Amino acid sequence: MNQLATVASVLGDFSGVGVEYGGRRAVFLRQGDDFFGHQELATLAGARSHSHHDADQASCLDCHMPRIVQGFTGYNRSHRISSPSEPEILATGMPNTCNLCHLDRSLAWTRDTIASRWGTRVTLSPSLMPEFGANFELAAGAYARSPLGRTALPALTRHLEEPNAYVRLRFLLAVERILGRRLSDEEYTLMGGDERRQTQLRLLRGRLPNL
Numbered sequence: 503m504n505q506l507a508t509v510a511s512v513l514g515d516f517s518g519v520g521v522e523y524g525g526r527r528a529v530f531l532r533q534g535d536d537f538f539g540h541q542e543l544a545t546l547a548g549a550r551s552h553s554h555h556d557a558d559q560a561s562c563l564d565c566h567m568p569r570i571v572q573g574f575t576g577y578n579r580s581h582r583i584s585s586p587s588e589p590e591i592l593a594t595g596m597p598n599t600c601n602l603c604h605l606d607r608s609l610a611w612t613r614d615t616i617a618s619r620w621g622t623r624v625t626l627s628p629s630l631m632p633e634f635g636a637n638f639e640l641a642a643g644a645y646a647r648s649p650l651g652r653t654a655l656p657a658l659t660r661h662l663e664e665p666n667a668y669v670r671l672r673f674l675l676a677v678e679r680i681l682g683r684r685l686s687d688e689e690y691t692l693m694g695g696d697e698r699r700q701t702q703l704r705l706l707r708g709r710l711p712n713l
């Protein structure tokens with residue numbers, strides 16, 4: 503999988519064969535020693551008319567392989583190629599690719615934009631809020647990469663009180679990336695006792711938003 507796509511390494515049939523997936527069709531083509539899929543999207547103009555974003559705003563990978571896999575210190579791309587309009591993602595409140603960038607927008611905004619720009623209607627489940635709340639760790643990673651990160655500091659620092667040290671670490675990494683510096687041991691001790699941490703967090707929160 504990680505080899506260069508060369509005539510020697512590619513085993514698939516790229517002679518114009520089509521594959522049906524999720525009700526859609528992809529065609530695999532070869533020109534000389536180069537391999538192509540989705541050729542209609544290979545030009546900047548073609549990509550833009552499909553994605554409604556400039557390439558430097560959102561790439562194919564950003565929308566179709568979002569960063570929803572927790573690595574040790576960061577968030578990796580999913581290996582599963584998905585579509586933002588998949589009901590299994592958007593309708594269930596799983597972290598979806600659009601809102602991981604558009605953190606200040608609601609799921610309803612995403613649903614309506616997908617309907618108006620891509621023409622696909624998704625019905626949101628009425629019980630979304632509790633499910634979305636459970637995924638705040640992924641949102642922490644997204645806030646850490648976003649200019650909106652500072653607005654989320656109060657919510658993120660609340661999670662520095664989580665009982666599980668690994669979960670605390672994820673929020674600590676997000677807070678530190680937003681601040682652009684490490685918190686000193688005096689300010690926050692990841693593995694210190696509960697009492698010490700609570701005192702530290704009271705002080706930290708008192709210093710928001712100018713932490």
Ligand code: HEC
Pocket residue numbers: 526527528540543544549552553554555560561562563564565566585586587616620621622
């Ligand atoms: C801003 C988000 C976004 C970006 C960037 C994006 N796509 Fe998509 N893509 C979508 C959405 C939304 C759908 C689902 C459309 C639907 O439900 O009909 C989709 C669907 C697709 C499909 C399924 C067939 C189709 O046309 O509906 C393919 C293939 C695809 N995208 C390839 C790409 C490639 C290749 C790129 C990079 C050039 C890309 N996409 C960039 C949002 C995006």
Ligand code: HEC
Pocket residue numbers: 555559560561564565586599600601603604612615616
């Ligand atoms: C990698 C980050 C990224 C992803 C993923 C992404 N966008 Fe965007 N989007 C941007 C940026 C950057 C802009 C341009 C700046 C702005 O206006 O916010 C933008 C602009 C927009 C706009 C026009 C401005 C506005 O806020 O009304 C809409 C609508 C939009 N995106 C919808 C979507 C939808 C729907 C999806 C999912 C299919 C999506 N975006 C996925 C980064 C992203």
